Amino acid sequence: MTGELMEHPVILETKDLSVSYGDHQVVKKVNLNILANQVTAVIGPSGCGKSTMLRVFNRMNDFVPDARIEGKVLFEKNDLYDDKIDPGFIRQQIGMVFQRPNPFHKSIYNNVIWGPKVNGHKKDLRELAEQALQKAALWDEVKDRLHESALNLSGGQQQRLCIARAIAMNPKIILMDEPCSALDPRATARIEDLIQEFRSRYTIVIVTHNMQQAARVSDNTAFLYEGNLVEYGATKKIFTQPDQKKTEDYITGRFG
Amino acid sequence: MINRRIRSLKNRTFVWVCRGVTAAMISVLFILLYHVGQEGIGWLDKQFLDSFPSRFPEKAGIKSALWGSVWLIGMTATFSIPLGVATAVYLEEYAPRKIWVRAIEINIGNLAGMPSILYGLLGLAIFVRFMGLEDSLWSGSLTLSLLALPVIVIASQGALRAVPREIREGAYALGARRWQVVFGHVLPCALPGIMTGVILALSRSMGETAPLIMIGALSYVAFLPETPSDPFTALPVQIFNWAARPQANFHGLAAAGILVLLALLLTLNASAVFIREKLQRYKP
Numbered sequence: 001m002t003g004e005l006m007e008h009p010v011i012l013e014t015k016d017l018s019v020s021y022g023d024h025q026v027v028k029k030v031n032l033n034i035l036a037n038q039v040t041a042v043i044g045p046s047g048c049g050k051s052t053m054l055r056v057f058n059r060m061n062d063f064v065p066d067a068r069i070e071g072k073v074l075f076e077k078n079d080l081y082d083d084k085i086d087p088g089f090i091r092q093q094i095g096m097v098f099q100r101p102n103p104f105h106k107s108i109y110n111n112v113i114w115g116p117k118v119n120g121h122k123k124d125l126r127e128l129a130e131q132a133l134q135k136a137a138l139w140d141e142v143k144d145r146l147h148e149s150a151l152n153l154s155g156g157q158q159q160r161l162c163i164a165r166a167i168a169m170n171p172k173i174i175l176m177d178e179p180c181s182a183l184d185p186r187a188t189a190r191i192e193d194l195i196q197e198f199r200s201r202y203t204i205v206i207v208t209h210n211m212q213q214a215a216r217v218s219d220n221t222a223f224l225y226e227g228n229l230v231e232y233g234a235t236k237k238i239f240t241q242p243d244q245k246k247t248e249d250y251i252t253g254r255f256g
Numbered sequence: 257m258i259n260r261r262i263r264s265l266k267n268r269t270f271v272w273v274c275r276g277v278t279a280a281m282i283s284v285l286f287i288l289l290y291h292v293g294q295e296g297i298g299w300l301d302k303q304f305l306d307s308f309p310s311r312f313p314e315k316a317g318i319k320s321a322l323w324g325s326v327w328l329i330g331m332t333a334t335f336s337i338p339l340g341v342a343t344a345v346y347l348e349e350y351a352p353r354k355i356w357v358r359a360i361e362i363n364i365g366n367l368a369g370m371p372s373i374l375y376g377l378l379g380l381a382i383f384v385r386f387m388g389l390e391d392s393l394w395s396g397s398l399t400l401s402l403l404a405l406p407v408i409v410i411a412s413q414g415a416l417r418a419v420p421r422e423i424r425e426g427a428y429a430l431g432a433r434r435w436q437v438v439f440g441h442v443l444p445c446a447l448p449g450i451m452t453g454v455i456l457a458l459s460r461s462m463g464e465t466a467p468l469i470m471i472g473a474l475s476y477v478a479f480l481p482e483t484p485s486d487p488f489t490a491l492p493v494q495i496f497n498w499a500a501r502p503q504a505n506f507h508g509l510a511a512a513g514i515l516v517l518l519a520l521l522l523t524l525n526a527s528a529v530f531i532r533e534k535l536q537r538y539k540p
Contacts, residue, residue: 060429065353092431102422105445115430118440162426169430 008035011203012057012094012173016071019052021064026052028227029071034173039195039204041218041235043211045250049227050207051099054175056080057205058094059087075173092119094173095166100182101158103150103165108133108142111150111161115169128168136164137194156187163194167202174198176206180213192217211251215239223247289518296511304512308478309494313505318513320477321494324393325520327481328490329462331397332404337454339401340408344450347409348416349438361413368406375403376470384471391472393484399467404457411453415446448532455528459521465492491517 012034019027027049034040042050055061056069059080073080080090092115104111112129121128129146133139138160142153150161159179166174176195180188195217198204208214214221215235222232223246231238231247242248249255307317351357379399389395419442427437443450468490475497477489491513498510 058429060425063425063428088431088433090431091429096425096429098422098425098429100422102420102426104423104426104441114427114440115432118430118432118436165426165430 008038010034011036011076012205013074014053014056014071015074017053017056017073018070019049019056019061020068020070022066026227027056027224030224030227030229032222032229032232034203034205035220036172036203037200038219039199039206039217041214041221042205042207042224043209043214043221043250044224045255046209048224050224051177053224054096054177054205054207057173057175058091058096060091060096062087092169093171094175095169095171097159097162097166097174097176097179099178101155101162103153103158103161106150107147108150108153108161109146112164112168115165119169132164132168133161135167135197136160137190138164154187156183156190159183159187159191160194163191171202173203173205176204178207178209181209188213211239223250225250292511292514292518295508296513296515299508299512300515304509305516309476309489309497313503313509316498316506316509318491318494318509318516320480321489321491321513322516322520323480324473324477324488325462325491325517327393327484327488328397328400329458329524331393331484332400332461333454333458335397335401336404336408336457340405340454340457341412341450343405343409344412344416345438345443348413349434349442364406364409368410371466372403372464373466373470375399376467378402379467379471389485391474391487393481393486393488395471396468396473396488396490397484399471400461400464403464403467404461407457407460408450408453411456412446412450415449415453416442418449419445447535451528451532451535455525459525462521462524463492463517465496468493469496491520 010033014030014032017027017030017032018025030053042053044050052061056073057075057080061067061069069081075090075094078085104114106114109126109129112132113125116125116128130139130143133142138157141157142161150158153161159182163174163179180191183191192213195204195206199219206214206218218235220233221235221238223230223238223242223244225246231242231244233243238247239251242251304317305322306319307315308320309318310316347357347361376399379395379402383389383395383398384391389398423441423445424437427441432440473493474487474489475493477487479486481488495510495513495517498506498513501507
């Protein structure tokens, strides 16, 4: 690990993390430190376990019946898979944005405030919604139709709404699972701008297929191959002079 | 070229076969309606709707059967909708994917296809005899609820299953609990489908005769039920009774009764469709 990585505190770390579905091991003994207020990109070919790993970080894998998790995931030094930990409480602090925009079948306004509301936030919801939409750079486009269905928005707007929805919970970490893969280049650019703006306030972990995107938006990059963490370091270094031959081959497009 | 012509011919033939089948179905329905209408419309007047049954066809009416059916359907809906939807929510959202859950689901599927007279026997044994409810509205509506339940459960399960996984994931990712996800997103999304199942089930039980005769619904009731413990008659029972008599005038009464039953069913279905459309249209 380079010196540059060490300047930020570790917010999330995995210790020999392995994930299997039935007999199939998808993630193999991964040790990874996610640094606070940084953007960490996870890259690798399809099926390398990057989405699985991301879903382990906020216990979304609990819903997969035969998923087995070994090793440890520590969030601010607390074991995420401790029996005493409430997964709901974890997800309030570690938000997620999915591959395909998944707005609720409700109004724009209710999409944003639903999370805070069910978690006991009662006051100033309107203000909260405005702030979240502002931060997601969606406010100007929707301020006159907050009570219209979120399903009438364009794909890019829907994804920004999903980001606003995640921000409204004021999470510490935002996990993004290929957030732009269903979007056109312009909408993608807007999401990438948002990620740039967020880096000071949140910790972001983004899984992406798009190497240029990883290079553009992230501070650190982890390269996963067949469930193994091949290389992890500052994005600049990974993309210019990687230590591993495998990383270089993948980044230069020789496979994957 | 020839190949193309044959394909186009096949295509047109298929369209016409489909149209023919649809037309045949609809014409059967219209012939039935016409036949019943012709026979019954003459008997259908205010006096018919406002009189109790009588052995003189001119004085006989459908009042007690009509109100009996309204009572029945109201009580059946009250019992079967909450129970059925709750069962579906449990099976779909909470129950572990175990073999015994599968067994229960298969059994519910079988129940939906069971002949209604068997429900009548069950109702007779349990509600009428064992629970001592006699030939009251309780017995009738509880028996019809048994009949409606499997249909409601199956339709609701289908509707719940059709709610996209992404919606649930989105809600869980915000830290919501399971009941919040179910009540906040899954049920509202599934509501139109659930309503369809409920309409189907209630319409079916409304037209049932056999189980009601089995549990001893009377066909001569010269009063309106006032409490759920009162004896009752229902439209199909009354119609059956009239149609079984030899005198032609009573057949006219039966036809008129069918028209009333059809009107009631149509009103029920139309209002349910109306409510469903209202719900489906987006609610802020």
